[in-house]
Amino acid sequence: MRKPVVGDTLFLIDHGYHRMYGRSPKKRDTEDCKVTAVKRKWFTVQPKNRTFDIVFSIETWREKGGCVPRYTLYESEQAWKDIKEASYIKGVFCYAFSTIRAISPSLKDLKKAAKILKLSLKPSSIFFPRE
Secondary structure, eight states: OOOOOTTTTEEEEETTTTTTOOTTTTTOOOEEEEEEEOOSSSEEEEETTOOOEEEEEEETBBBBBSSOOOOOEEEOHHHHHHHHHHHHHHHHHHHHTTTHHHHOOHHHHHHHHHHHHOOSSOOOOSSSSOO
């Protein structure tokens, strides 16, 4: 993560974990925000149409305080969409590989998939322990 500069426009996701104001935790509010201050370890942002500032770590861009952050910050809306799409694709892979026994692909198809995914097909001590 790059170090933000005062005046930068960033993209803020409100996860709504606290059920404040009747929000559902599944609904995510998204909005642009401006960096208002940058200090040695922390920086603050102010969401549009709000009067309060939110404090984030410069190194990790994680919200200050609490074990479950309410807000997540990204450099742009596209960065958030990319992470969301990658998460979806990972879920599809997990589902596909968890149900692979039900599909019963041939050995030829499994080798093709392993080649595409660049998986090592050498015997490993994890799968083939020494006798």
